[in-house]
Amino acid sequence: MKEIQQFFIRHFITAPISFGSWLYFILGAGLNFFAATGLLVAIYFTGNFSIKQFQLMSNLKKLGMTRSEYNHIKVQMKEAKQKVRQLNGLYGKVRSVQAFRQLHEINSLSRKILSIVQANPKKFYHVEKFFYAHLDSAVELTSNYSMLVNQPLKDKDIRIALQNTRETLTDVNKQLEQDLKGALATDIEKLQMEIEFVDSSMKKQKPLLEMKGDTHNDRKY
Template sequence: MKPFEKFIMRHGISLPIMTAVFPVLYLGAEIGIIASGAVAAGSYIASSSTIKQFQFSSDSKRFHMTRSEYKHIRIQLKEAKAKIKQLQGHYYRVRSISYYKQIREMVRISQKIVTHVQQNPRQFYLAEPFFYSHLDSALELTEKYTLLVGQPIKDKELKIALQDTRDTLGSMIGVLETDLKKVLSTDVEQLRMELEYAQMTLEKHNTQALPMPTQTDSEGDMENDRKPINSK
């Protein structure tokens, strides 16, 4: 279930509870409209929070993870998304097509890693360097390049620094691509196993579907075998 669907489910359950609690307290208990509203709002918050915790526990069990592990990965994903947005913010800060392409590629790869880990949190452990250092390095390099390219004076030393930063950004793309390959490795392996199983099933089906020789064909072969003997 997607986050938005979980949100709708929580509030779809909590809202009717609040709606039912308010008239019961106001008309039945006669505690006043303010107190009834406060208690009803409290029931809404409590039920929504309880359902959210249940969903969280259910997800962690589904991925065979502890609550603390799952919570830590969720935090890392949230931080990574914020850093990717910062990367995107550098798109149009410099007028360079090559620089724009580098940033766009880093953003594209980073988003793929985050998406795959979000779908299967256990893949986080295959890309820990991405979350702990590589994404930070990409962001720092981008900010450094943006700062340097914005300087009004472009002397020889600054131009060398800019070129070195561009080269390092290119290398950083390769590092991120390696992180993505690690995350995808389990999916590739699973796909390979599924293909092998499908091929085995198909070969077995084809073998069973081969036509068996009929009795007439067998008798015809026996008669043909006897002909040379009778002709003698």
């Protein structure tokens, strides 16, 4: 969401400046249309690039990350989203309710994790195993399952393999749940600290309120 907002900010700034410069080049400086248009394009893209770099540096400073770290996470996010799209394409290939439910849970958990990391790239370091191993396992197992289940031959070995795959996918779901908990861990700790702070503040204020109430009652009598 922040990237979209920054995109519109960049173009909101560069568009009027570029167009105003274009009018000046034609009306004020007397340049021909093509030269002025060329300068307009140059100003527009240069300004857009400069503002984008400023926004990026500002974001990195707030996150406390280097550019290389940010770029690495961005690449990992892009690859993970492609893997999730690959999982989405397998819905029509699974044949059992159990397998469909497992696939849905894997997709749901994966999207939630990606959404959290998208909002706060530093969360990546809490769920590295998701990006480097767990999501890959989910994609590979689900792909293999969908391939086996669509085979016309259903001998004993294939049935055993399908059952083992379903059981392993259950384990993968549990791993993804742990990844999601890891992504939310710091938020839960922060929320708990805020709750404890509010509770502590309320407890400190309560005796004061009771004392004021007692004083008021004493005056009445």
